[in-house]
Amino acid sequence: MKRTTEELIQSDLQHVWHPCSQMKDYELLKPAVIERGQGVWLYDRDGKAYLDIVSSWWCNLLGHCNPGISKAIQQQLDQLEHVIFANFTHEPAITLCEQLLKILPAGLTRFNFSDNGSAAVECALKMSFQYQNQTGHPEKTRFFCLSDGYHGETIGALSVGTMDLYAKLYQPMLMDTIRIEAPDCYRCPYGQNRDTCQTPCFEKAEQAFAQYASQCCAMIVEPLLQGSAGMRIYPAQYLQKLRKLCDQYDVLLIADEIATGFGRTGKMFAFDHAGVSPDIMCLSKGLTGGYLPMAITVTTEQVYDAFYADYNEGKAFLHSHTYSGNPLGCAAALAVQAQLQDGTILQQAAKRAAYLTQRLQEALGQHPHIGEIRHIGLIHAMELVVDRETKEGYDSSLRMGYQIYNKALEKGLLLRPLGNVLYFNPPLIINEQEIDQAVAWCKEAVEEVLGN
Numbered sequence: 067m068k069r070t071t072e073e074l075i076q077s078d079l080q081h082v083w084h085p086c087s088q089m090k091d092y093e094l095l096k097p098a099v100i101e102r103g104q105g106v107w108l109y110d111r112d113g114k115a116y117l118d119i120v121s122s123w124w125c126n127l128l129g130h131c132n133p134g135i136s137k138a139i140q141q142q143l144d145q146l147e148h149v150i151f152a153n154f155t156h157e158p159a160i161t162l163c164e165q166l167l168k169i170l171p172a173g174l175t176r177f178n179f180s181d182n183g184s185a186a187v188e189c190a191l192k193m194s195f196q197y198q199n200q201t202g203h204p205e206k207t208r209f210f211c212l213s214d215g216y217h218g219e220t221i222g223a224l225s226v227g228t229m230d231l232y233a234k235l236y237q238p239m240l241m242d243t244i245r246i247e248a249p250d251c252y253r254c255p256y257g258q259n260r261d262t263c264q265t266p267c268f269e270k271a272e273q274a275f276a277q278y279a280s281q282c283c284a285m286i287v288e289p290l291l292q293g294s295a296g297m298r299i300y301p302a303q304y305l306q307k308l309r310k311l312c313d314q315y316d317v318l319l320i321a322d323e324i325a326t327g328f329g330r331t332g333k334m335f336a337f338d339h340a341g342v343s344p345d346i347m348c349l350s351k352g353l354t355g356g357y358l359p360m361a362i363t364v365t366t367e368q369v370y371d372a373f374y375a376d377y378n379e380g381k382a383f384l385h386s387h388t389y390s391g392n393p394l395g396c397a398a399a400l401a402v403q404a405q406l407q408d409g410t411i412l413q414q415a416a417k418r419a420a421y422l423t424q425r426l427q428e429a430l431g432q433h434p435h436i437g438e439i440r441h442i443g444l445i446h447a448m449e450l451v452v453d454r455e456t457k458e459g460y461d462s463s464l465r466m467g468y469q470i471y472n473k474a475l476e477k478g479l480l481l482r483p484l485g486n487v488l489y490f491n492p493p494l495i496i497n498e499q500e501i502d503q504a505v506a507w508c509k510e511a512v513e514e515v516l517g518n
């Protein structure tokens with residue numbers, strides 16, 4: 067017998083501990099029971115539609131129930147669902163490496179598979195530490211990271227993450243990392259503009275490197291876009307300078323492209339805007355189109371070679387995850403690559419991005435409580451402020467973003483905020499009509515909470 071939606075919700079509330087949620091909130095705002103998805107839309111059991119403007123936490127790249135991806139997974143499922151990846155291999159993983167090699171920044175040639183973004187970051191941290199250890203620098207044991215960075219939830223990833231909201235409580239459990247004040251282009255302390263500046267804020271990195279680089283094995287960054295911090299966008303020049311600085315001090319540069327990879331910023335990878343390569347890159351989220359949990363940590367021949375030796379030298383990277391190289395994930399990722407290959411989707415997305423910028427500006431650009439509408443690729447963020455002049459944000463206890471989220475959800479827009487920042491990060495295949503709908507609902511929700 068089919069259970070009612072109400073019965074399912076009651077059972078959910080009794081058993082499920084949802085991610086990143088105060089469960090008490092669910093007493094007022096019940097979870098939506100989603101039954102199916104199609105393109106940018108999700109449908110609940112009662113047939114209500116939700117426009118997934120956040121790509122289900124940034125991972126859905128090419129729409130829900132994308133026929134090409136579904137078919138690839140089904141075909142793989144009939145062949146091989148999983149196999150141990152030590153000493154065993156399979157064609158989907160091999161082909162995937164070959165395909166990614168064609169689109170990755172130059173020099174990234176060695177692929178280490180895992181199953182989620184945080185795991186890819188952990189892998190990158192251990193890899194850099196061990197690289198330095200095995201190339202004559204055992205004293206390089208610490209990490210540089212940017213303030214307000216986010217790299218995942220495991221203990222290593224949290225250690226290089228610097229958002230108090232997620233990391234502060236756990237401080238006694240975390241590694242002692244070196245935090246460099248990140249660019250803050252909306253509230254730039256140097257009074258500059260991100261489109262024209264010469265990144266004077268980079269002096270913070272120079273100072274930190276001068277003092278601590280001899281102790282540090284690597285620097286990790288979210289390139290161009292600090293996602294969880296509120297879609298904070300900074301200039302590509304910062305990455306170019308960072309590349310030089312890392313070379314100068316023998317510090318590896320780790321790019322966390324988990325959120326920015328695969329066209330999200332308008333180019334295939336955020337590092338492509340800078341025209342330089344990192345030493346290690348972490349990929350997940352859009353990698354499988356948001357279908358299956360998979361991640362890859364990619365590195366250079368130089369890093370790889372530091373681990374390559376006779377077994378008894380003890381230099382191997384003894385790091386593993388049970389689901390490394392899962393064939394279903396590889397099949398999904400290959401299907402994503404097949405669809406991105408001819409560039410049409412990225413070209414379309416660039417047009418839609420310009421359209422979205424224009425529509426959001428028209429709808430909310432003059433709103434007294436929207437301080438800035440910033441964008442990179444299809445990602446657009448709106449910063450809620452008490453006052454546009456002072457740029458003062460709302461007190462977090464007011465939960466302004468969350469209130470707007472509630473209103474938007476009633477209408478059918480999944481506008482999950484980041485504190486005082488509302489954002490759109492839709493699947494790349496969103497069309498103009500869907501953009502119009504999302505902007506209209508967003509405007510209504512904002513005005514219901516903040517007036518007009």
Ligand SMILES: *Cc1c(COP(=O)(O)O)cnc(C)c1O
Pocket residue numbers: 182183184185187216217218219288293294322323324325350351
């Ligand atoms: C989501 C995210 C992660 C963590 O990935 P999970 O799969 O959630 O562990 C790490 N870094 C960035 C930049 C992310 O956006």
